[in-house]
Amino acid sequence: MNFFITILEQGLIYGILALGVYITYKILDFPDLTVDGSFPLGAAVTAALITRGMDPYLTLPIAFLAGVLAGICTGLIHVKGKVRDLLSGIIMMTALWSINLYIAGTSNVPLFSQETIFKNDRIEGLIPKALSPYTTLILIFLLTIVCKVILDLYLKTKSGFLLRAVGDNAVLVTSLAKDQGNVKILGLAIANGLVSLAGCVFAQEERVFEISSGTGAIVIGLASVIIGTSLFRKVTLLKATSAVLIGSVIYKACVAIALRSFEPQAMKLITAVLFLIILLISMERKKKVKADA
Amino acid sequence: MKKKLMAGLLVTAMTAVMAAGCGSGSSESGGEDGYTIGISQFAEHGSLDNCREGFLAGLEAEGIVEGENLTVDYQNAASDMGTTGQISDSFVSSGVDLICAIATPSAQSAYNAAMDTDIPVVYTAVTDTEAAELTDADGMPVGNVTGTSDKLPIEEQLKMMREILPDAKTLGIMYTTSEANSVSAIEEYEALAGDYGFELVTTGISTTADVALAADDLLSKVDCITNLTDNTVVASLPTILEKANEQKVPVFGSEIEQVKIGCLAAEGIDYIALGEQTGKMAAQILKGEKEASEMASEVITEPGFYVNTKVAENLGITIPEALISSAVENFDEITAE
Numbered sequence: 097m098n099f100f101i102t103i104l105e106q107g108l109i110y111g112i113l114a115l116g117v118y119i120t121y122k123i124l125d126f127p128d129l130t131v132d133g134s135f136p137l138g139a140a141v142t143a144a145l146i147t148r149g150m151d152p153y154l155t156l157p158i159a160f161l162a163g164v165l166a167g168i169c170t171g172l173i174h175v176k177g178k179v180r181d182l183l184s185g186i187i188m189m190t191a192l193w194s195i196n197l198y199i200a201g202t203s204n205v206p207l208f209s210q211e212t213i214f215k216n217d218r219i220e221g222l223i224p225k226a227l228s229p230y231t232t233l234i235l236i237f238l239l240t241i242v243c244k245v246i247l248d249l250y251l252k253t254k255s256g257f258l259l260r261a262v263g264d265n266a267v268l269v270t271s272l273a274k275d276q277g278n279v280k281i282l283g284l285a286i287a288n289g290l291v292s293l294a295g296c297v298f299a300q301e302e303r304v305f306e307i308s309s310g311t312g313a314i315v316i317g318l319a320s321v322i323i324g325t326s327l328f329r330k331v332t333l334l335k336a337t338s339a340v341l342i343g344s345v346i347y348k349a350c351v352a353i354a355l356r357s358f359e360p361q362a363m364k365l366i367t368a369v370l371f372l373i374i375l376l377i378s379m380e381r382k383k384k385v386k387a388d389a
Numbered sequence: 390m391k392k393k394l395m396a397g398l399l400v401t402a403m404t405a406v407m408a409a410g411c412g413s414g415s416s417e418s419g420g421e422d423g424y425t426i427g428i429s430q431f432a433e434h435g436s437l438d439n440c441r442e443g444f445l446a447g448l449e450a451e452g453i454v455e456g457e458n459l460t461v462d463y464q465n466a467a468s469d470m471g472t473t474g475q476i477s478d479s480f481v482s483s484g485v486d487l488i489c490a491i492a493t494p495s496a497q498s499a500y501n502a503a504m505d506t507d508i509p510v511v512y513t514a515v516t517d518t519e520a521a522e523l524t525d526a527d528g529m530p531v532g533n534v535t536g537t538s539d540k541l542p543i544e545e546q547l548k549m550m551r552e553i554l555p556d557a558k559t560l561g562i563m564y565t566t567s568e569a570n571s572v573s574a575i576e577e578y579e580a581l582a583g584d585y586g587f588e589l590v591t592t593g594i595s596t597t598a599d600v601a602l603a604a605d606d607l608l609s610k611v612d613c614i615t616n617l618t619d620n621t622v623v624a625s626l627p628t629i630l631e632k633a634n635e636q637k638v639p640v641f642g643s644e645i646e647q648v649k650i651g652c653l654a655a656e657g658i659d660y661i662a663l664g665e666q667t668g669k670m671a672a673q674i675l676k677g678e679k680e681a682s683e684m685a686s687e688v689i690t691e692p693g694f695y696v697n698t699k700v701a702e703n704l705g706i707t708i709p710e711a712l713i714s715s716a717v718e719n720f721d722e723i724t725a726e
Binding site: 098099101102103105106110193194197202203204206208209298301302303304306307308309311312316348351352355356360361363364 | 430433463464465467468469470471472474475476478479481482483493494497498500501504520521522523531532566567568569572595
């Protein structure tokens with residue numbers, strides 16, 4: 097059982113990150129590398145606030161806002177500064193490395209002796225004893241679902257439609273007399289807010305801020321989005337946001353399997369092979385859809 | 390058809406592995422039918438590999454032998470924090486008798502995962518155990534966790550450098566800003582360098598890609614360089630050594646491996662010995678002689694002096710005879726990695 101709990105916990109935390117990457121990569125068609133910086137940004141803000149005695153639950157919205165700011169910066173660099181999308185992300189990612197060090201004070205901040213959203217007196221009183229080993233999973237699950245539902249609802253609003261239109265058909269947005277630049281900035285802000293929120297939850301679950309935790313975050317996010325959306329392409333009942341969350345859990349399951357079953361050196365290779373197989377399987381689904389039609 | 394077969398195979402394989410993962414959770418282990426330990430190592434790295442090798446040798450010296458009465462589950466996180474967490478959780482869920490964590494992030498993660506269980510954690514290669522919140526100010530554990538620190542013998546190193554280079558004024562150090570170990574070592578160097586008449590020049594990098602540029606900058610400012618146990622810098626040491634040799638700037642190391650590949654000398658740690666010391670601590674815990682929570686964190690007792698006379702010859706430096714004869718090991722050639 098615990099094996100699956102770990103995969104679910106990790107998969108759902110990174111699922112929040114994947115929701116952010118879904119917005120930039122799938123909706124806006126914007127390869128946003130800011131993620132490698134905004135994930136530890138959330139963790140850094142969280143560590144800085146918690147060690148100063150802030151209520152752990154308040155760090156969630158604050159970390160989100162910090163990510164929003166990072167996203168707005170990337171957006172401004174790209175839209176107003178007319179810097180290419182990939183490069184704007186790289187610039188912000190690079191800058192955030194130092195900013196994160198300034199915020200946290202050092203590259204590694206342990207939170208063992210602090211209260212976190214998963215471990216404090218209030219939550220222990222709230223969750224029945226029988227369920228207490230699952231506190232972390234329950235909280236992560238709730239948080240992730242709240243993020244997903246809010247995002248789903250938002251994408252149905254007028255502003256959400258505009259966001260989707262920018263990626264699909266930018267001309268439409270302009271013809272509606274809306275500035276597509278502003279819409280892009282908004283999308284990047286929400287996306288990085290979510291990524292930073294994931295960093296905040298991750299730091300509290302692992303009980304440590306580590307500057308290198310963001311390295312490769314974009315790769316995990318992209319893999320989750322691609323696995324999720326391509327595996328469930330045919331399942332129309334499932335929303336893309338749910339597919340992305342499942343994709344993230346599958347990613348973590350692949351890593352867990354690779355960790356369990358093979359030589360340590362082969363871990364990344366096995367993970368890569370598992371992805372490839374999953375993608376190949378989903379390719380077959382696509383072909384079948386065509387054949388059926 | 391082929392793909393369907395592949396899909397089927399994959400599903401079967403995944404289920405089998407997951408089932409196996411679950412199954413091992415119920416396995417009972419203990420003194421009579423042998424011990425099961427999990428080793429969580431943060432990265433592939435020469436010094437950390439030596440720690441692991443030493444750790445197993447230390448256990449063996451206490452009669453706990455891999456393959457006989459010891460099952461080792463070794464995992465390496467390839468420097469990824471998320472994977473480190475997964476490794477720790479999987480050790481806890483499979484109910485190992487002890488977790489050996491190598492390097493700071495692995496130690497913190499293992500402690501966090503095992504906090505609510507009775508699984509002891511023994512760490513090694515953690516430089517600043519207090520900053521990592523693994524010990525209190527007196528070096529006593531904060532929980533069911535203990536181990537050894539690879540804190541550098543900085544005072545000895547400064548003294549040795551002063552002896553070899555009586556006229557050097559500026560001392561350069563390159564370190565990675567993301568490595569907490571290095572940051573705390575730098576603080577100590579800053580506090581002590583003045584006592585030995587050195588002016589300290591430091592340069593911080595963030596990735597391997599910065600090393601070459603930073604080395605050029607540093608070499609233009611200093612009379613000699615010393616290394617920490619900084620993972621990124623040590624991994625790029627050949628680059629730094631090549632540039633330093635061109636300008637005849639001596640580079641001091643922090644452990645035996647660095648002297649072997651071309652550093653002039655080091656008052657350093659032997660990571661195999663450090664691992665052995667850790668392994669012996671782990672053996673006491675496994676045998677039930679002591680609780681991890683009551684064992685103070687240890688540092689290596691005597692740093693060893695290592696010197697490379699071939700490098701000294703290339704640089705035209707004469708090392709005092711007394712120092713050479715005190716060396717634990719004296720290399721007369723430069724081994725390429």
